[in-house]
Amino acid sequence: MAQRKMTVTVTVDGVRYEEEVEPRLLLVHLLRDRLGKTGTPIGCDTGNCGACTVMLDGRSAKSCSVLAVQADGSEILTVEGLASGDEWHPLQRAFHEEHALQCGYCTPGMIMASLDLLQVNPDPDDTEIREGLEGNLCRCTGYANIVRAVRRAAAESREVSGA
Amino acid sequence: MIPATFDYVRPSTLGEAAAALAEAGEDAKVLAGGQSLLPLLRLRLAYPSVLVDLGRVAELRGIEDRGDRLHIGAMTTHDEVVNSPLVNEHCPLLARATATVADPAIRHRGTFGGSLSHADPAGDLPSVALALDAEFRLASAAGERTVPAADFFADYLTTALEPDEILTGVSVPKLGPDWGCHYEKFHRTAQAWAIVGVAAAVRHSGGAVVEARIALTNMGATPVRAHAVESALAGVPLNGSGAGVREAALRADEGTNPPSDADAGADYRRHLAKVLTRRAVIAATSG
Numbered sequence: 283m284a285q286r287k288m289t290v291t292v293t294v295d296g297v298r299y300e301e302e303v304e305p306r307l308l309l310v311h312l313l314r315d316r317l318g319k320t321g322t323p324i325g326c327d328t329g330n331c332g333a334c335t336v337m338l339d340g341r342s343a344k345s346c347s348v349l350a351v352q353a354d355g356s357e358i359l360t361v362e363g364l365a366s367g368d369e370w371h372p373l374q375r376a377f378h379e380e381h382a383l384q385c386g387y388c389t390p391g392m393i394m395a396s397l398d399l400l401q402v403n404p405d406p407d408d409t410e411i412r413e414g415l416e417g418n419l420c421r422c423t424g425y426a427n428i429v430r431a432v433r434r435a436a437a438e439s440r441e442v443s444g445a
Numbered sequence: 446m447i448p449a450t451f452d453y454v455r456p457s458t459l460g461e462a463a464a465a466l467a468e469a470g471e472d473a474k475v476l477a478g479g480q481s482l483l484p485l486l487r488l489r490l491a492y493p494s495v496l497v498d499l500g501r502v503a504e505l506r507g508i509e510d511r512g513d514r515l516h517i518g519a520m521t522t523h524d525e526v527v528n529s530p531l532v533n534e535h536c537p538l539l540a541r542a543t544a545t546v547a548d549p550a551i552r553h554r555g556t557f558g559g560s561l562s563h564a565d566p567a568g569d570l571p572s573v574a575l576a577l578d579a580e581f582r583l584a585s586a587a588g589e590r591t592v593p594a595a596d597f598f599a600d601y602l603t604t605a606l607e608p609d610e611i612l613t614g615v616s617v618p619k620l621g622p623d624w625g626c627h628y629e630k631f632h633r634t635a636q637a638w639a640i641v642g643v644a645a646a647v648r649h650s651g652g653a654v655v656e657a658r659i660a661l662t663n664m665g666a667t668p669v670r671a672h673a674v675e676s677a678l679a680g681v682p683l684n685g686s687g688a689g690v691r692e693a694a695l696r697a698d699e700g701t702n703p704p705s706d707a708d709a710g711a712d713y714r715r716h717l718a719k720v721l722t723r724r725a726v727i728a729a730t731s732g
Contacts, residue, residue: 286452288453304450305450305451305453306447306448306449306450308447308487311447327446327487328484328487328488329480335550338553341524341550341553342549342550342553343553343554344550344551344554346483346487347479347483347484347551347554348479348483349476349479349483349498351453351455351498352476352498352500354455395549395550398549412635413549413635416548417547417548417549417550
């Protein structure tokens with residue numbers, strides 16, 4: 283039955299990895315310490331701050347609250363997988379343009395949570411944006427610009443898709 | 446912090462899960478979505494020897510229409526509950542309360558059964574289950590049994606689940622169109638736990654209350670049914686001054702034993718219970 287170490291296979295930002303892990307290894311540690319995906323930071327470590335948010339099989343998840351073994355077989359998208367080549371994702375561009383970051387620590391999580399929000403609701407109003415990001419804390423309190431950036435990225439994405 | 450070591454089992458059927466749990470003994474823990482358990486492991490407030498992960502047990506997931514009741518698989522995520530047409534049509538109290546649980550990312554992973562089994566008195570779903578007289582289906586290698594909500598929540602973070610038992614699903618009654626419902630939650634910040642919450646389902650007809658089901662979040666070690674309010678509400682007119690509802694709601698703290706903690710003192714919680722109960726009943730019966 284149980285074994286000390288287990289092999290997990292995950293696809294992260296389009297690349298497949300096979301890693302031998304202890305069951306207690308958190309997904310965020312697999313990403314950062316094993317796969318070098320340090321674009322995903324660790325904030326509070328207790329599921330509150332959202333800095334470590336990634337897309338896990340297409341939906342946002344806090345990677346400090348998932349075991350690597352739970353993610354076995356999953357497809358994971360981190361902030362590092364958003365850009366296509368040299369071209370930033372509309373959300374990355376909008377966060378830059380709208381000055382939606384100060385220290386930048388919460389930004390990867392903010393962007394990944396916004397990505398989840400926009401795929402469910404491509405045209406959110408400010409309240410919906412704030413509710414969509416309620417699991418992500420910015421301690422520089424740059425929320426007003428973050429909301430503006432998400433609105434801008436949404437508008438840009440709708441334009442591109444012709445909606 | 447990094448969790449202490451444990452062994453990990455990932456069954457793919459309920460039978461395998463029950464067998465693994467029986468074999469693992471009393472120090473084993475069931476892992477559902479992990480949104481409460483993983484923080485506890487990381488803070489080293491829990492030290493299970495074995496985790497039995499139900500994440501791949503497909504039969505525990507999903508919502509079924511079973512005549513006059515809905516069956517909700519224990520591993521159904523909060524997000525699935527919130528977006529379920531069946532839950533929204535027949536049990537909107539559950540959909541609305543679940544939409545207030547934590548935040549979107551946590552609702553993608555956290556499960557209905559996990560929240561109920563964790564039985565945090567500040568959790569929103571235990572009081573909803575209590576207000577609805579939900580029935581809990583428990584299974585072990587030895588067999589199955591059904592436990593009513595009133596008997597499921599035993600004490601602080603403690604339920605009727607034996608160490609070798611798994612909550613497989615919960616059955617809730619469908620409430621017809623003559624029922625109105627509302628979950629009123631008071632908390633300081635967006636994703637915080639409820640300081641006090643009130644789950645209300647009220648059947649009304651001809652401008653008066655016929656029957657009410659009210660349960661309170663975080664007014665004791667377990668969710669509490671506000672029986673005094675329920676009896677006081679029967680027959681109360683809903684139009685006019687609203688004095689009847691107001692008076693009934695004043696009885697919301699009867700039989701409660703609220704905690705005093707960093708968020709609020711017991712006396713403030715008693716006050717909140719009355720105010721929030723009035724608001725919940727008014728919201729449940731208007732529109």
